[in-house]
Amino acid sequence: MAKAKTKPARFHREGMEVSIAVSHAVQLARAEAIAAYPITPQTHIVEHLSSLVADGQLEAEFINVESEHSAMSACIGMSAAGARTYTATSSQGLALMFEILFIAGAMRFPIVMTVANRALSGPLSIWNDHSDIMAARDIGWLQVFVKNGQEAFDHTVMAFKIAETPSVLLPMIVNLDGFILSHVVEALEMPDQELVDQFLPPYSPRHVLNPKAPVTMGAFAMPEIYTEVKMKHQVTLTNAAGRIQEVWDEWGQLTGRQYYPVERHLTEGAEILLLTMGTLTEVAEIAVEEMREAGLPVGLISLRQWRPFPFAALRAAVGDAKLLIVCDRALSPGGAAPPVLAEVRSAFYTQAQRPDIIGYIIGLGGRDVPPEAFKDIVAKAREEVTTGPTQEFHLYGVRG
């Protein structure tokens, strides 16, 4: 293919920590403004960016702030001034940003943020799960999950292009599993600056803070107009799905790595489907391959795009499977279901033909999830289908 011919000049392969790879993606994207506060397990990303700026390898304003609340506030200000803006955080840091996250979305600033997913306290935990981002589900940002370092790199570069599209203009989060991904050393294919420059032109904002052409940003809205502003945000965010796929297709053409909102692994002829997000996907792939070899009709679908939620793509991927097992990495205490399960059940509620849907919460607060866990979950779910549901959802591996 033509790709093989052009590849040597435009890419190189390098082993590095995934956090460092993400900071190189931000460098190659020529981010102009960064405001950040360190928090485990995200720290290496902004620490390295800070070095790149200090060493003159990235021409950007790097603002060290006193909290994540200030980090996101500074990002909004810099984006309002027309700069390509980036930040990263985790867990408690995301929680401290909370009120400002909604404002960034509502004001339509195309800020790109990496969230190295980590459990929320308490009890205090520095390890991975998705409770941080699921608590910030409704902030009105575009959100994707990645399963390995290459995807973390690719989606960071692509996020700027998606977010800055004039018909989109929304902030975007790339979720990557803290430690499990952020601190892992992986061999990655890195494009050269020229390729990224061709792919990602400079940001041209629709409106900037400019005393010569004054506008009011972030004004208060009376009850007569608040609903209309929200409707516009909702429609724009939902419609961004088309643009997301366009950008992913373009990147696929350049790199040979093609992404979709819902991805499939061994789903052909599968009667039982596991659904995962983030790094659980690669572990589940191993389990599914082994179950297939053992003759079980099991397949895997993984949810890459979380907001906007890909309803149609999910239904298409599930097809006529009989059993769908949804794996969440967060709990919604006292709720109907953990966040992903609730969304998936909603997606099928109106469908005449739908699979049995069973939910498992796994890997909370950094608990290891080996391939055997998925085999065990499949066995338990098959049993539950015959006996009838015992609970709304299950906390896998909980003692007692």
Add this chain to the structure above:
Amino acid sequence: MSKPLEQTTWQEVELGGLLREPGSARAYRTGDWRSQHPVWTKSRCIRCGVCWTVCPEPAIIEEPGGYFDMDPNYCKGCGICAKECVTGCISMVPEEE
């Protein structure tokens, strides 16, 4: 935005609720909130301007001759001017129905 808010559709809303017209809040008459208003007794007013300085709106207007009065469109009737007046020449009078 040329259209009144209550007639604006979601498609017509500016990006991120942006406002192009400066000072559009002026159209919102906060004086409607008032249940009482300040009245100056000119014979005791020394024209020091403390009321004008402390008014948070600002909704106190300096008149020819250096005396002061409220701007009825924006005075909320908070009474800070009456409280701070050096000579006690401002009294708060209930609004009439």
